[in-house]
Amino acid sequence: MKSHSRHALRIALTLSVAATAGAAIAAPSCGTDPVALNAYFETGFPLPTELSTEFTRQFPNVTFEIREDQFANMMENSPRILSEDNAPDLLRLPSLTDLVANDLLLNLDTYYAELGWDQFPAGQLVQLRVEPGGRPRGTGSLYAMGLNYSMTGVFYNKALAEQIGMTEAPKTVAELDALLAKAKEAGILPIMQWNKGTGGFAFPLQNLMGAYGAPEPINDWIFQKDGATINTPENLEAAQHLESWIKEGYFPTDANAIEYFQMMSRFIGGEGLFMFNGDWESGNLDKNAAGQFGFFIMPTEEAGGRHATMSSPLTFGISAKAANADCAAFFLDWVARNEEARKINVAVGGSNPGGPADLAIPAVEPGSVTESSLAAGNMLAQDNGAMDFIANATGAIFSAGWTPELQKMVGGQQTPEGLLEAVQQEYESQLSR
Amino acid sequence: MTEPQTTVPAATRQIQRLPRNRGSRNSKLTAWLFIAPAFLAYATFVLVPLGMSFYYSFLRWDGIGKATFHGMTNYITVLTDADLLQIIGNAFQLVAYFTLIPVGLGLAIASAIRGQMAGTFGTVTRTIFFLPQVIPLVAAGIAWSWMFASTGVVNQGLKAIGLSSWTRGWLGDFVWALPAVGVIGAWVLLGLCIMLLVTGIAKIDPSLYEAARLDGARPWHEFRYVTLPGLRQEIGVCVTLTIIAALASFDIVYIATQGGPGITTTVPGLEIYRLAFAHRQVGLASALAIVLMVLVLVSIAPVQWLTRDKK
Numbered sequence: 075m076k077s078h079s080r081h082a083l084r085i086a087l088t089l090s091v092a093a094t095a096g097a098a099i100a101a102p103s104c105g106t107d108p109v110a111l112n113a114y115f116e117t118g119f120p121l122p123t124e125l126s127t128e129f130t131r132q133f134p135n136v137t138f139e140i141r142e143d144q145f146a147n148m149m150e151n152s153p154r155i156l157s158e159d160n161a162p163d164l165l166r167l168p169s170l171t172d173l174v175a176n177d178l179l180l181n182l183d184t185y186y187a188e189l190g191w192d193q194f195p196a197g198q199l200v201q202l203r204v205e206p207g208g209r210p211r212g213t214g215s216l217y218a219m220g221l222n223y224s225m226t227g228v229f230y231n232k233a234l235a236e237q238i239g240m241t242e243a244p245k246t247v248a249e250l251d252a253l254l255a256k257a258k259e260a261g262i263l264p265i266m267q268w269n270k271g272t273g274g275f276a277f278p279l280q281n282l283m284g285a286y287g288a289p290e291p292i293n294d295w296i297f298q299k300d301g302a303t304i305n306t307p308e309n310l311e312a313a314q315h316l317e318s319w320i321k322e323g324y325f326p327t328d329a330n331a332i333e334y335f336q337m338m339s340r341f342i343g344g345e346g347l348f349m350f351n352g353d354w355e356s357g358n359l360d361k362n363a364a365g366q367f368g369f370f371i372m373p374t375e376e377a378g379g380r381h382a383t384m385s386s387p388l389t390f391g392i393s394a395k396a397a398n399a400d401c402a403a404f405f406l407d408w409v410a411r412n413e414e415a416r417k418i419n420v421a422v423g424g425s426n427p428g429g430p431a432d433l434a435i436p437a438v439e440p441g442s443v444t445e446s447s448l449a450a451g452n453m454l455a456q457d458n459g460a461m462d463f464i465a466n467a468t469g470a471i472f473s474a475g476w477t478p479e480l481q482k483m484v485g486g487q488q489t490p491e492g493l494l495e496a497v498q499q500e501y502e503s504q505l506s507r
Numbered sequence: 508m509t510e511p512q513t514t515v516p517a518a519t520r521q522i523q524r525l526p527r528n529r530g531s532r533n534s535k536l537t538a539w540l541f542i543a544p545a546f547l548a549y550a551t552f553v554l555v556p557l558g559m560s561f562y563y564s565f566l567r568w569d570g571i572g573k574a575t576f577h578g579m580t581n582y583i584t585v586l587t588d589a590d591l592l593q594i595i596g597n598a599f600q601l602v603a604y605f606t607l608i609p610v611g612l613g614l615a616i617a618s619a620i621r622g623q624m625a626g627t628f629g630t631v632t633r634t635i636f637f638l639p640q641v642i643p644l645v646a647a648g649i650a651w652s653w654m655f656a657s658t659g660v661v662n663q664g665l666k667a668i669g670l671s672s673w674t675r676g677w678l679g680d681f682v683w684a685l686p687a688v689g690v691i692g693a694w695v696l697l698g699l700c701i702m703l704l705v706t707g708i709a710k711i712d713p714s715l716y717e718a719a720r721l722d723g724a725r726p727w728h729e730f731r732y733v734t735l736p737g738l739r740q741e742i743g744v745c746v747t748l749t750i751i752a753a754l755a756s757f758d759i760v761y762i763a764t765q766g767g768p769g770i771t772t773t774v775p776g777l778e779i780y781r782l783a784f785a786h787r788q789v790g791l792a793s794a795l796a797i798v799l800m801v802l803v804l805v806s807i808a809p810v811q812w813l814t815r816d817k818k
Contacts (some may be wrong), residue, residue, distance in 0.1 A: 149783035153571045172787065176571045270764045272678055328657040328676020330768040336656075470786040481768035485681040488769075507567075507788070 082476050101188050102400035109136045109401050114155060114165035118335075119140045119354070121388070121423040122166070122221060128201040128414055129214050129405055130183055136401060146187040146272065149469065153178060161393035163402040167218050167368040170389070171298065173470045174217050185403040191216070193430040194410070198223060201386055209505075212297035217346030217435050219406040220387020225460070226277050226352045227371045227383060227450050228444070229359070234347045235368070243370030245377050247285050247315070254324050257347045264324040266346025268337035271466075272287035275316065275329070277384070279348035280374035282312035284382030289461040296467045298505060304464070313483075314492030320484055330481050341450040353447035354388070356424030360442045364489045371450035382459030385451070386466070388423070422443060426451045468504045475500040537580050557800075563793035570789045581794035590770055591778065591795065597685060598754045598774045602806075604689025605696055605753035612693075613700030614738070618730050621708050633705075636698040642696065650763025651691045652678060655763075677765050684772045691759050695706070700745045707741030708734060736750060743814025747807045754803050775799045 089255040113353035115122045125140040141162075143151070149168040155161065156178035173179045186192065189198070198220065205214035205489025230240070230252075238260050244250040283292060295302040319325065326332060332340070340351045342363050359367045372383050392402045409415045410429030416434045419427035422445050426435060438444045454460055465472035475497040482488035488496070562672060564581050568574035585591050639647065654660045655677040662674040677687040715733045724732065735742075757776035762768060766773035766781075775795055782792035 153569075153787070158572060172569070176569075178571070238678050270767060326657070326676075330657065331676030331679025473781060473785050478767065478769045481679075481682075485679075485768050487681060504786075507569075 080458055089385075091503045093459065101334075101404075102185060103404045104133055104136045104398075104401035106135055109398050110161065111138050111164055111398055111401060111405065112162045112396075113140045113146070114162040115137050115140055115142050116148060116166045117144050119388075120353075121419065122390075124418050124422050125221065125409055125415055126405075128151070128418055129408060132412070132414070152473070154395050156395070159395070160397075161395040163396040163398045164390055164392060164405065165387040165420075167391045169466055170202070170217055170391070171211060171471050172210075172350065173391070174204045174206075179217045180394050180396060181398055182219065182392065182403065185407075186216050187425045189403065189407045191203050191219075194428065195449075197458070197460065198227060198387070198428050202389065209298040210300075212293065212299075214460075215494045218387070218389045218391040219410075220428055221390055221409055222388050222419045222423045222425040223297050223385060223451070224352045224388060224423070225274075225371075225383055225385035225447070225451055225454055226281060226350060227369055227447065228281070228368070229349045229351055229355065230368050231341070231344065231347055232366055232368055234344070236487050238262065238347070243368075244373045246373050247282075247375050248381070250373055253347070254319065254322070256361040258268055258322065258324060263326060263346045263435070264348060265319065266337055266341045267325050267329055268332040268334045269329040269481055271331045271477075272334070272472060273480035274334065274337065274350075275325075275480040275484060276463070276465055276472075276476050277352075278319070279312060279316050279480070280461065281350060282315050283309050283464075284384075284459060284461060285372055285375050285379075286311045286315070287382075288380070289382040289459050290463050292464065295501075296462045296464060303498055304467075304501065305498045310490055310495055313493050317483060317490050320486075325435055330484050352384075353425045353444075353451070354423060356442075356444040356447040357422050358424070359488070360424070360444050365441065367443050367452060369446040380459055381453055381457045383454060383459060385454055385460035386426070386464050435474050465502060468494050470504060471497070474504070560793040560796050563789055564797050566790040566793075569787040570783065571787075574593060574790075577790055581791045582798070584791060584793075585794050585798050588764055594770060594773045594775055594778050595798075597770075597772060598756070598776075598799075598802075600685055601756060601774065602750055603690060604686065605692040605756070606746055607687075608693035609696040609700040609749055609785040610742065613697055613704050613745065614730075614742075616697075616701050617704035617708055618726075618734055620705065621734070624705055624709070630783040633702065636701045638793055639695045639698045640702075644758035645689060645762050647695055648759045651687075651694070651759075652763050655687050671767075678772075679768050681768055681771055683765055686755055687758055688763055688772050691763060692752065694758065695759070696749050699748070703741050703745055707738045711737035737816050740816060746810045747818070750806050750810065751803055752805065754799065760796045 082112060113122070113126065123138075123140060126140065127316055128314060128493055130137055143244045145166075145168060148155075148166060152168060152173060153167070153176060153237070155165065157176075161178075167173070169178075170179065182191075199216060202216055202218040203214045204217050206210050209317075230243075234257070238253065238256040240253055240256075244253055257264040268280065280292075286304065291302065291306060292304070292309075294303050308345070325344075331426075337349065337351075337398060338355065340346065342359070352367065356369060371381050374381060392399050392406075409419065410427060411433065413436075416427040416429065416433070419425070420436045420438060421444070424447060427450060435448060438448065450452070465476055479488055479496045510816065519642050537699065563574075565577055565579075566574040567577040567580070572813065616636075621627075623629065623632065640648075657660075657676045658672065661677065665673045675683065677683050680687075711733065715737070716729055719729050719733050755776050756774050758778050760772055760774050761780075763799075764772040766777050776799070779792045779799070782788045786792075
């Protein structure tokens with residue numbers, strides 16, 4: 075009896091170890107049982123929904139329960155959404171640091187190892203890494219993944235460009251200035267830009283920052299590294315240049331009253347030669363205004379210089395309370411690797427789908443805006459000039475710093491020096507809380 | 508003989524008192540039972556949140572993590588921070604638009620249409636003037652944002668009458684954004700004031716107007732010496748409601764300008780929301796909310812005193 079018991083125990087232990095080992099080596103997946111992924115997406119961006127539809131087509135046991143919200147609302151509500159009992163499995167993340175500091179996001183290091191995300195270029199994931207306690211960013215554990223990797227640059231209206239004799243993208247800031255002056259002289263609005271609600275002038279400003287200085291110190295500031303400042307001589311030059319554009323009348327006089335969607339509508343309607351915006355609009359422009367618009371990366375100060383601009387992932391994370399974390403992680407991996415998903419990502423998202431370096435970017439329509447923006451992305455990658463968005467430095471720096479100060483600058487109420495000083499002061503005040 | 512005479516009335520008094528006391532207790536209980544549901548709702552949705560806000564106002568808390576006691580620091584910040592003081596000042600500037608225009612214009616219109624409120628004209632007039640009150644403030648904000656846009660009807664109208672140089676993006680202009688928001692608020696509140704004042708005028712004894720006319724009073728004199736004194740309480744209600752609407756405004760500002768450009772149209776209601784949810788400074792947001800409540804009470808107390816019934 076004793077021997078029999080010992081034998082039974084040995085079998086049980088063997089099975090248990092085997093089961094444990096099997097669980098350890100099995101990559102996370104959605105399994106075969108029905109799964110309803112609780113997802114929280116951003117209103118106005120069809121890409122995540124289209125990807126989820128394709129995912130359900132390929133994995134019929136997985137359905138998505140999608141809620142949508144405006145980006146600004148998500149910035150404000152994400153902590154509460156993540157702290158709910160039925161927190162989303164998958165959600166669009168406006169910022170990471172506060173969420174990590176409050177243990178609301180799932181640490182993805184395990185998935186990084188199990189799903190082979192080490193095959194992704196390290197630079198793709200750097201913005202998604204956070205040290206314990208929420209700062210600094212850029213190093214530490216992985217807390218999110220990108221659905222794609224977008225960048226900001228300059229869209230242009232081909233018909234208006236032809237009208238002023240623009241035959242190719244400008245290669246220096248001086249060439250861009252000359253084109254702006256020509257447009258103004260020809261009675262064409264040089265730059266269509268929004269600045270109501272959220273400061274859209276942050277896009278041209280950060281592009282100019284990239285033209286005048288290296289991206290690393292700006293990233294250090296965004297990642298909240300000790301002693302980092304946005305108030306540098308290079309950034310001051312950029313802010314002064316932006317102010318000169320404002321004073322020259324290159325932007326709409328009512329820019330402070332223009333919302334993002336109004337800007338898009340007016341630009342598509344033919345108002346404005348240039349527009350500083352992200353390549354997430356490439357797919358939209360190709361679909362709704364095929365052949366009418368182009369895209370180029372912000373030129374450098376000197377010809378042949380290093381290109382740098384805002385480029386960041388379309389960030390998605392998994393709640394620390396997620397009921398289907400494995401399936402959500404599998405979805406994020408699938409988006410980057412699956413051929414059909416990558417095609418959707420480029421066609422709808424208009425941006426680089428990221429993923430392992432050896433995977434080719436899906437082919438796009440020759441002459442399309444998406445083709446131009448992907449080419450610009452290659453140029454940025456070669457120069458290693460990606461910066462996170464200056465509005466992502468803290469959870470509130472956009473609403474309390476950049477937006478009001480840029481609006482003041484447009485209204486002639488703020489100087490370039492004052493702009494950078496005020497934003498730096500607000501940044502330090504927020505970090506000290 | 509005397510003894511029974513004294514005891515009987517005493518007993519009778521006692522017998523008579525008993526049912527009256529029981530009835531009084533019953534009616535009090537009934538009253539409390541009627542009040543209880545409303546009181547419970549009021550306590551749950553007003554008194555408890557008010558108490559919690561007061562408690563939070565002494566904390567340093569991001570709304571999720573650990574809270575620490577912060578003493579009076581949040582109140583000192585509210586009363587010394589230049590931006591917050593400007594924001595409180597913006598709300599008092601809005602009082603000028605939200606209160607003076609609807610009450611002043613409301614009085615003029617109500618007096619002008621006095622006596623003509625019966626029949627179809629009265630119905631149509633009431634409907635037109637009251638319409639802004641039934642439109643959600645968010646919808647009003649959106650509609651006016653379109654009208655104030657650079658291509659909107661306001662600028663088109665200015666161009667049509669040869670005032671092209673006056674056109675601008677009103678809600679994005681540092682000088683005109685706050686007045687533009689004020690116009691939206693005035694439009695929303697005008698109908699309410701007119702309706703209250705018209706109702707008030709209807710209650711004034713017509714013989715007073717008749718007597719005034721017999722004494723040779725002109726329309727202005729009728730307004731000054733009959734209408735205005737007769738509307739004291741209605742004016743008090745209008746001023747109180749509109750002051751509260753101005754100081755506690757949120758919807759219209761959030762939709763029309765989101766507080767910009769800069770902070771020229773940011774009002775305490777919007778800032779409380781931003782501090783709590785965007786900046787995650789729940790303690791400071793609560794302190795500003797408490798200060799705003801005190802400011803509202805202090806602002807409407809004199810109005811209540813001046814317009815109270817002095818019979």
